[in-house]
Structures are given as C-alpha cells and as structure tokens.
Amino acid sequence: MTETARPSQLTAVPNNEGVDAAVAAARRVVGALLHTGDRSPVEMAAVAAQLDAVAQHLERHAPTREERLVDMWGGEGVTRHDPVTGPENAVAPPLHLDGREDGSVEGRVTLGLPYQGPPGCVHGGISALMLDHTLGVANHWAGDSGMTGTLTLRYHRPTPLFEELVVTARQVSVDGRKIRTTGEITAAGEVCVSADGIFVNKHLPRPR
Numbered sequence: 001m002t003e004t005a006r007p008s009q010l011t012a013v014p015n016n017e018g019v020d021a022a023v024a025a026a027r028r029v030v031g032a033l034l035h036t037g038d039r040s041p042v043e044m045a046a047v048a049a050q051l052d053a054v055a056q057h058l059e060r061h062a063p064t065r066e067e068r069l070v071d072m073w074g075g076e077g078v079t080r081h082d083p084v085t086g087p088e089n090a091v092a093p094p095l096h097l098d099g100r101e102d103g104s105v106e107g108r109v110t111l112g113l114p115y116q117g118p119p120g121c122v123h124g125g126i127s128a129l130m131l132d133h134t135l136g137v138a139n140h141w142a143g144d145s146g147m148t149g150t151l152t153l154r155y156h157r158p159t160p161l162f163e164e165l166v167v168t169a170r171q172v173s174v175d176g177r178k179i180r181t182t183g184e185i186t187a188a189g190e191v192c193v194s195a196d197g198i199f200v201n202k203h204l205p206r207p208r
C-alpha cells in the first residue's frame, strides 16, 4: 500500500478536556432535557436559571465573533466546529469520519431523541445534513472538493434512532469544476438513505 502515510482520520478527534468536555456535557444536557420533558418532578425554573448562568459566564469571556471566526479557520487540518463532526459544536451528533484506502469515507453514529423526526426515527433533514457533510469530506479525501451545488436524496426506509448507523460516501467523477459524489446511510446492513451530489469546485476565503 502506498497510502499508509496519509492521515485517515478526516474529522477532529475530541479531547476529553477543555471546551470539548464542556460541549460533551452540553450535549448530555440537551438529551436529558428532551428525555425529561415537563412531566417530571424536576424544578425546571431552577434548571433554566442554572443554564442561563452558565451561558452568561461563557458570553462574558468570549472573544469577538470576528476573532473567533479567524480562530476557527486558523488550522489547515480538519474543522472542530462543524455541525456534523465538530467536537466543539454541541449540536453535532458527533459523527467521526475515517478515510478508507479504497477512496471512500466511513463513519458510525448512534442518534438519540434530539434528532428525531418520525416516531422513533431520524429526522430526514438530519440525514441530509450528515450526508451532505460526508460527501463533502469524501471529496476532500479524494483530492478535489467544493461547495454543494445539488444534493439529491432518496429515503428508502425509516432511519432508526438508538441503533448504529453507518454513513459512507465516495467521489464518483470530476468533470471540470463539477464533482459527482454518492453516499448512503445504512442500519443493520440495510440502506435507509442514499445521496447523489454535484459539488462545484469553489472555496470561500478563510476569515483572517
């Protein structure tokens, strides 16, 4: 194999400390709020006050938005903030993607109640989000990448919550600036959602 020197981890690995640890706790809070709901003895007004106090503390010590944007895009490697894989983003499931030697990328994730659409199943927009991102990362892994121009999805069967999902994607072709990419989400070996994307080779400048 000639590719062993290439890093195959295409998404940021969470540090179990710093903001990543706080974000993991925030994800837990989001899940716990949804699981608890209003029909519990929990005093939600007190919970709201505690959470507001945490938010206020963070806001007081945050850099400006412009500074933060520069910081977010400072590294040349993988992003830590995106809403699919980002360990700094509490709304990210998070999905962790690895590059495979056959040129495709693969990630595994189990989603809970915050991502529910139909009863007990993943919201179709969340599937679209994961596939859009995974197709984008597959392009990055293949070498030619760009912005999503058209993303076509087929929902074959409901995508289950609370079960391991495998999200895969691969670049199919590059024709000038147009990049074709496909991917799918499977559960227990069955295809739940498949995606065909046309990406256009364009990159917005990083904030400086």
Ligand SMILES: CCCCC/C=C\C/C=C\C/C=C\C/C=C\CCCC(=O)SCCNC(=O)CCNC(=O)[C@H](O)C(C)(C)COP(=O)(O)OP(=O)(O)OC[C@H]1O[C@@H](n2cnc3c(N)ncnc32)[C@H](O)[C@@H]1OP(=O)(O)O
Pocket (backbone or CB within 6 Å): 010, 076, 077, 078, 079, 082, 132, 133, 134, 135, 136, 137, 140, 145, 146, 147, 148, 149, 150, 176, 177, 178, 198, 200, 202
């Ligand atoms: C978020 C994290 C990013 C991290 C990046 C850095 C490192 C991280 C490492 C790994 C991660 C890698 C990747 C990131 C993962 C996911 C990425 C997320 C994807 C997105 O979330 S991205 C946001 C949504 N996306 C937009 O916000 C696009 C808005 N839009 C535009 O910016 C323009 O509209 C554009 C650029 C689409 C085209 O504009 P343009 O002027 O450059 O194109 P032009 O007219 O020159 O056409 C040239 C040829 O493309 C064909 N063509 C044109 N438009 C098309 C379309 N829509 N569909 C199909 N084909 C189309 C024409 O037909 C022609 O084809 P032909 O040559 O054959 O005639």
